[in-house]
Amino acid sequence: MTFFPKIRSNTPGALNLQVGTEPSPGYRLKRVRGRGGFAEVWEADAPDGQMVALKFMPSSNAATTAREIRTLQSFLVMDHPHLIKHNAVWSLPGYIVINMELAEATLLDLMLVYQNELGQQLEPAMLGLYMWQVADALDFLNARKHLLDGRKVGFQHGDVKPSNILLLGDTAKLTDHGLATPTHGSRTPCPEQGTPAYAAPEAFIGYYSEQSDQYSLAVTYFVLRTGLLPFPPPPNDPSISYLRPMADMSPLPEAERPALLRALSAVPQSRFPTCKDFMTAVLKALKLKAVRDDDTSAWKIVKDDKPDSPRPGSSPNISLAPSPSGVYRRRDVT
Numbered sequence: 001m002t003f004f005p006k007i008r009s010n011t012p013g014a015l016n017l018q019v020g021t022e023p024s025p026g027y028r029l030k031r032v033r034g035r036g037g038f039a040e041v042w043e044a045d046a047p048d049g050q051m052v053a054l055k056f057m058p059s060s061n062a063a064t065t066a067r068e069i070r071t072l073q074s075f076l077v078m079d080h081p082h083l084i085k086h087n088a089v090w091s092l093p094g095y096i097v098i099n100m101e102l103a104e105a106t107l108l109d110l111m112l113v114y115q116n117e118l119g120q121q122l123e124p125a126m127l128g129l130y131m132w133q134v135a136d137a138l139d140f141l142n143a144r145k146h147l148l149d150g151r152k153v154g155f156q157h158g159d160v161k162p163s164n165i166l167l168l169g170d171t172a173k174l175t176d177h178g179l180a181t182p183t184h185g186s187r188t189p190c191p192e193q194g195t196p197a198y199a200a201p202e203a204f205i206g207y208y209s210e211q212s213d214q215y216s217l218a219v220t221y222f223v224l225r226t227g228l229l230p231f232p233p234p235p236n237d238p239s240i241s242y243l244r245p246m247a248d249m250s251p252l253p254e255a256e257r258p259a260l261l262r263a264l265s266a267v268p269q270s271r272f273p274t275c276k277d278f279m280t281a282v283l284k285a286l287k288l289k290a291v292r293d294d295d296t297s298a299w300k301i302v303k304d305d306k307p308d309s310p311r312p313g314s315s316p317n318i319s320l321a322p323s324p325s326g327v328y329r330r331r332d333v334t
Contacts, residue, residue, distance in 0.1 A: 007040040009058035014094025017042065017056060023092055027054065034106070036163070038179065038193065043102060052087065055098040065091055072098060074148050075177060081298075082137035084166055084175040103166035103173065111162060111224050122224055128283050129301040130172040131221050132290045134165055135275035136299070137174045138213045142275070148182050155180035156208040159194040160216035162224055171298075186210050196234045201244055201266045204234075209268035214275045218263035221282065226251040230264065255285040 008017070015021065017040065021029045026047025033041045039057040046052045059065040072089040079085075088099040107130060114122050144154040157180050164176045181190050190208045200215035202208065222230045230247035247264050249257040259281035265271050272278040283289050289304040 007035055007038070007056070007058060009060065009094030011058075011060045011094035014058075015056075015092050023054065023056075023095075023097060024090065027052075029054070033102075034163070036176070037195070039176075041100075046099070051102050053100045053102045055100060057096040057098070058094060059091070059096045060094065065096060068096055071148070071180075071182065072096070074146060075180075078146070080137055080140050081171070082133040082173050083141070083177060084173045100175070101168075101173075103168050103175075105167050106163045107165040107167060107172060107224060108162035110167060111227070115227055121227060124225070124286050125288055125301050127221070127224055128279070128286060128288055129170070129290075129299065130165065130167075131217070131224075132276070132279050132283070132299055132301065133172040134160070134174050134220075135217060135279040138217060138275040141174075141177060141180065142183075142210065142213060144183065151184075153182040153184055154210070156183055156188065156190070156210075157213050157216075158190065158203075158208065159198070160213050161195050161198045161220055165220070181208055183208060183210070196236075197229055199234075200268070202268060204244075211268045211271040214263055214271050214278055215268075217275055218260055218278065222247075222252065222260060225256075230260070253285075256282055259285060 008014070015023055017023075017029065019029055019031065023029065023044075026045075028045045029042045030045065030051075031043050033043050033053060035041070039055050041053050041055045044052055044054045057068075059068065069089055069091060072086070075083075075086045076089065084103070085101045086098055087101070090097050111122055114120055138157060138160070141155045141157060144152055146153055146155060155177065157174065157177050159176050159179060160174070164174065166173045166175050179193060181188060186209060188208045189206060190203055190212075194203065194216075196204075198216045198219045200209070200212040203212060219230060222228070228251055230249065231245050234244060244266070247261065249260060252260060259278060262281070263271050263278045272281065279290070283301070284304065287304055288301050290299050291302055292299050
């Protein structure tokens with residue numbers, strides 16, 4: 001579990017977040033599950049007896065609170081298998097509260113288990129499955145087909161990183177999309193939020209492109225694949241004149257570098273059209289591909305031994321592990 005300092009509202013009379021607190025009737029806080037730069041997440045009992053995650057975001061401005069709740073409410077109707085489900089949103093003195101489904105861990109947690117306990121990096125096929133799932137969620141989120149104030153918009157997540165990818169069994173789900181920025185075109189002014197080490201260059205000068213999340217996804221992949229950032233971290237408060245150095249691809253296998261370099265281009269239009277296009281190129285470099293039986297079934301990662309030109313006797317779907325289905329499944333980590 002990854003922790004930042006406690007996140008507390010400075011609003012007079014704000015709710016006191018501690019074990020046993022009842023933030024709303026029927027809810028009781030049990031333990032902190034994580035902290036980020038802008039919020040704190042607690043495991044809590046819900047009125048129906050289920051366990052949920054309650055995210056507390058400090059808020060002291062009534063106008064800002066109303067606007068943020070309106071945006072957050074647009075996510076309540078979103079249904080995607082790789083977005084964390086938002087069950088309800090409400091406000092309390094000093095906080096906006098989001099009721100979300102409870103996950104087991106983050107992808108960052110899993111990476112640290114592999115590094116610290118197993119002495120190795122995440123297995124490429126397992127990472128490929130999780131990252132494909134997140135790419136699928138981002139393409140859904142980015143598409144301008146979501147209704148907000150009677151208008152169809154897309155959303156740039158704005159903070160894609162390992163700690164914002166939650167794990168529920170073999171399923172990765174993107175969280176923190178409540179801070180997403182609605183987009184109406186190819187260039188959208190963006191607030192000063194997110195994590196600078198993962199942010200696209202255009203975010204430093206105040207706007208998101210349609211490929212900003214893809215850039216962050218590429219940084220996330222590099223970190224989870226190698227345990228390193230592809231470039232030195234930016235200053236804590238980078239100015240609009242900040243220029244990020246070229247990415248150092250040397251820790252990455254050579255076959256994967258072209259896809260990463262394209263997704264990490266400083267020019268948004270030079271990146272891939274979609275996040276799944278980026279992950280398709282990464283998987284191809286690993287001789288893997290993502291498949292599913294139909295539009296409602298789960299994604300699988302299988303070996304792709306099919307060359308660009310078919311050769312006699314080749315088999316495109318060879319399993320990654322001894323399994324009659326040819327499906328790659330994550331092994332348990334204890």
